[in-house]
Amino acid sequence: MNRRLTPRGRERRRQLMDYAIERFAENGYHPTSVAEIVQGLGVGKGVFYWYFKSKEELFLEILRETQLDLRRAQQQAIEGVDDPVKRIEIGIRTTMRWSSEHAHLNRLVQFAATEERFLPALRKGQDVAIRDAMRHVKEGIERGEIRDTDPDYIAHAILGITAQLARVFLHERGQPWEQVADAAVTLVLDGILATDRSPVG
Amino acid sequence: MNRRLTPRGRERRRQLMDYAIERFAENGYHPTSVAEIVQGLGVGKGVFYWYFKSKEELFLEILRETQLDLRRAQQQAIEGVDDPVKRIEIGIRTTMRWSSEHAHLNRLVQFAATEERFLPALRKGQDVAIRDAMRHVKEGIERGEIRDTDPDYIAHAILGITAQLARVFLHERGQPWEQVADAAVTLVLDGILATDRSPVG
DNA sequence: TCAATTCTTGACCGATTGGTCAAGTGTGTT
DNA sequence: AACACACTTGACCAATCGGTCAAGAATTGA
Numbered sequence: 072m073n074r075r076l077t078p079r080g081r082e083r084r085r086q087l088m089d090y091a092i093e094r095f096a097e098n099g100y101h102p103t104s105v106a107e108i109v110q111g112l113g114v115g116k117g118v119f120y121w122y123f124k125s126k127e128e129l130f131l132e133i134l135r136e137t138q139l140d141l142r143r144a145q146q147q148a149i150e151g152v153d154d155p156v157k158r159i160e161i162g163i164r165t166t167m168r169w170s171s172e173h174a175h176l177n178r179l180v181q182f183a184a185t186e187e188r189f190l191p192a193l194r195k196g197q198d199v200a201i202r203d204a205m206r207h208v209k210e211g212i213e214r215g216e217i218r219d220t221d222p223d224y225i226a227h228a229i230l231g232i233t234a235q236l237a238r239v240f241l242h243e244r245g246q247p248w249e250q251v252a253d254a255a256v257t258l259v260l261d262g263i264l265a266t267d268r269s270p271v272g
Numbered sequence: 273m274n275r276r277l278t279p280r281g282r283e284r285r286r287q288l289m290d291y292a293i294e295r296f297a298e299n300g301y302h303p304t305s306v307a308e309i310v311q312g313l314g315v316g317k318g319v320f321y322w323y324f325k326s327k328e329e330l331f332l333e334i335l336r337e338t339q340l341d342l343r344r345a346q347q348q349a350i351e352g353v354d355d356p357v358k359r360i361e362i363g364i365r366t367t368m369r370w371s372s373e374h375a376h377l378n379r380l381v382q383f384a385a386t387e388e389r390f391l392p393a394l395r396k397g398q399d400v401a402i403r404d405a406m407r408h409v410k411e412g413i414e415r416g417e418i419r420d421t422d423p424d425y426i427a428h429a430i431l432g433i434t435a436q437l438a439r440v441f442l443h444e445r446g447q448p449w450e451q452v453a454d455a456a457v458t459l460v461l462d463g464i465l466a467t468d469r470s471p472v473g
Numbered sequence: 474t475c476a477a478t479t480c481t482t483g484a485c486c487g488a489t490t491g492g493t494c495a496a497g498t499g500t501g502t503t
Numbered sequence: 504a505a506c507a508c509a510c511t512t513g514a515c516c517a518a519t520c521g522g523t524c525a526a527g528a529a530t531t532g533a
Contacts, residue, residue, distance in 0.1 A: 076480095077531080104519075115301060182383070187298065203425050259463060260465050261462075275509085317493095318493085326491075326493065
């Protein structure tokens, strides 16, 4: 669906995506019909199919954009930072902040994981995120700053804690992202056991 | 939908639930129609609505059963264990094992989180899990074995790592649960930083 | 001004959905 | 045998779904 779009066309397309994101996140992908989307914008049904060749393609487009956007935020944030552990920390904080500013998109990513047809696209983006994290982890291991365990496991543990804390404390309980990020960083770096490495706050 | 069921009736009900679990997990909740479920079992449509008053109620029933079953496994496993840290470790290992033996149910729980109508039921079960974990965490803090941070955060971090590693390494990559559990326990307890507390394996 | 192109309309389509129900059959009890 | 009740059938229903398309409106570039 590569159409030549005028500025007006691009704006329409954005409207459709933004409204679809809202409805998909709040009501679910399947329960939200194309009819509902176009009605919500007060336009005819043909408009939808002018910009997207199917409902499924719209969702995939949202998914792509989401993953790209988060990654851009990450890369921009860690630019010029040398220490790999510091890069991991910044990555966690950036994710937390981005996540708090894009609550709807979180839900959509989670849904994508539950339907076979969206899994390939989802994995593609997640693999990128994991590879990014693994790069820092490996470097940290070489420097002796990170425990010498399979970097793959470590990378997933980082993303796991971050995603879970984001979901619960940001989106369910509405806590400020800075606070949640602090907790995530501590738990990722030092685990839950009492220790004298990082004094209790 | 409280019917008096004969043994035959109970068996039918189980068949319906088991087959629905399989199809929901592999094909998605919405894309799996009631017609498909009864066809797969070779029975008429009325059978479905004899045992469940709607498709939604069937799903909620599956969700309840799932959460109950995992919790029972947990409680049985930690029975008689004194040390709270040890109880947490056993909890992680039990979850990992249970998760590897019930891959389908994992998917369903994940889906439930993406649709408003299933969230209340889902939360109820998860709150129980969190409270269980928090009890051990609090006791660990009192004993000075666990860092003095909000037990709520710690409990979620534990579940976050466990869920993420289970999803990726068990279900996507088919690794043995014992191995994944080892990694999860280490990362939960000690974090990712290099340390002399737990020697590198 | 005029033609090309982008954009919009909304009636329409076949397929499918979750759910109902009148009419049965199977089974156990008395 | 006869009755009650658990169970099963499958045609049927209104509603809704994702998607199409001929027709026309609005913009654009020459």
